[in-house]
Amino acid sequence: MDAPITDAEESQAREQIASLCRDIGGDGCPRCRGEKVYRLGSGRMRCKACGYTFHELTGRFMGVGGLGCAQWLRLIRLFADEIAVKECAQAMGVAYNTVYKAYDALRQAIVCRAIDAGQIRQALKDQAAGARPPVFGIMARGDWVFVDLVPDVDAADLTIFKMHFRLKTSRVGSVVYTGPIRGYLGLVSCGGPQWLTPALKARDSALPLDEDGGFWPYLKSRLERLQGVSAEKFPLYLKELEYRWNHRGQDLAGLLARVGLGFMPQNGEACCRS
Incomplete structure (x- = not known):
């Protein structure tokens, strides 16, 4: 378990989060949106x-769960380092469900920033x-994916594509590509x-995604580490x-702190500030 958070660490974390809130906007009153506080x-x-x-987290999804500012920054670092929920909860000395909900909120915040988020x-x-279930397409452009x-297209269409249009498929557990x-x-x-279906259970070979050597092997290795992921998640x-x-290669924890703080409820829906 990490050492307990001191008052000095919490104060420093609060100032760091306050600075980020000012930078991304939305640092005023969460009730009336007044800027003079x-x-x-x-x-x-x-x-x-x-x-x-x-306080700094009021009105933000990061304010849910009762975590303080220093705890949130510590949790974000562990999330950035791909520490599993159970190990993160043990390291921080908080409940498993608290970390699970926090991780889920960070993932939803990332989705919220996508062009096709809606x-x-x-x-x-x-x-x-x-x-x-929905279907996603993977496209690479230089170093970006x-x-x-x-x-x-939905999941059931993949069987049709394979049987009638000879589209090759393979899978990692219940994930079909x-x-x-x-x-x-x-x-x-x-x-x-x-x-x-029986058609999708059969694995074809020599798929370009497997031979690309980039994003897909990176994703596959993490799916295998998870040992299964639900269709909903x-x-x-x-x-x-x-x-x-x-x-990759950037300060992921710093980027995720901005993403998490920018994830806010508005008119019953989630919205994101840059």
Whole structure:
């Protein structure tokens, strides 16, 4: 377990988060959006316009779960280092469910920044309501990879493509991926065991994704480490790994702190500030 957080560390973390909030915007009053606020002796802030008392994480998804500023920054570092939920909870001395929800919020924050975020969120809602799982296309451009939702294809279509159009497929557990199609290196979907038809259970060889040597082997190794991921959570993991790949070699913890702080509820929906 990490050493307990001191008052000095919490104060330093609070100032760091306050600085990030000012940089990305939305550092005013979360109730009336007033910009004139002042700090109290307790460390909290108060709005001059409406008198509301709050702290840096109030009104943000990062404010859920009761974690302090220093705890959040520590958790983000562990997430950036790909430490599993159980090990993170043990290291921080907090409940497993607290870390699980925090990790999930960070993944949702990453999805929220995607160009097709609205489509992905709608696809997840449709899937929760019984629709077939979504399909994503993988495209590489130089050192960058793009994982796009393919809106007019779902998991059940992959069997049709294979049987009638000879599209090669392979899989990692319940995650099915394909050969090139529509300008993508391949399509990928996690439909769960119920969508693994006999055709999709059979693994073809020599798929370009396997031979690319870039993003896909990186993603496959992490799927194998997870030893299975649910169909409902797969899009979140997929977009997380796209983000990690495209920001490799950078200060990922620092970037994720901005992403997490910019993830805010607005009018009943999640929105992101840059």
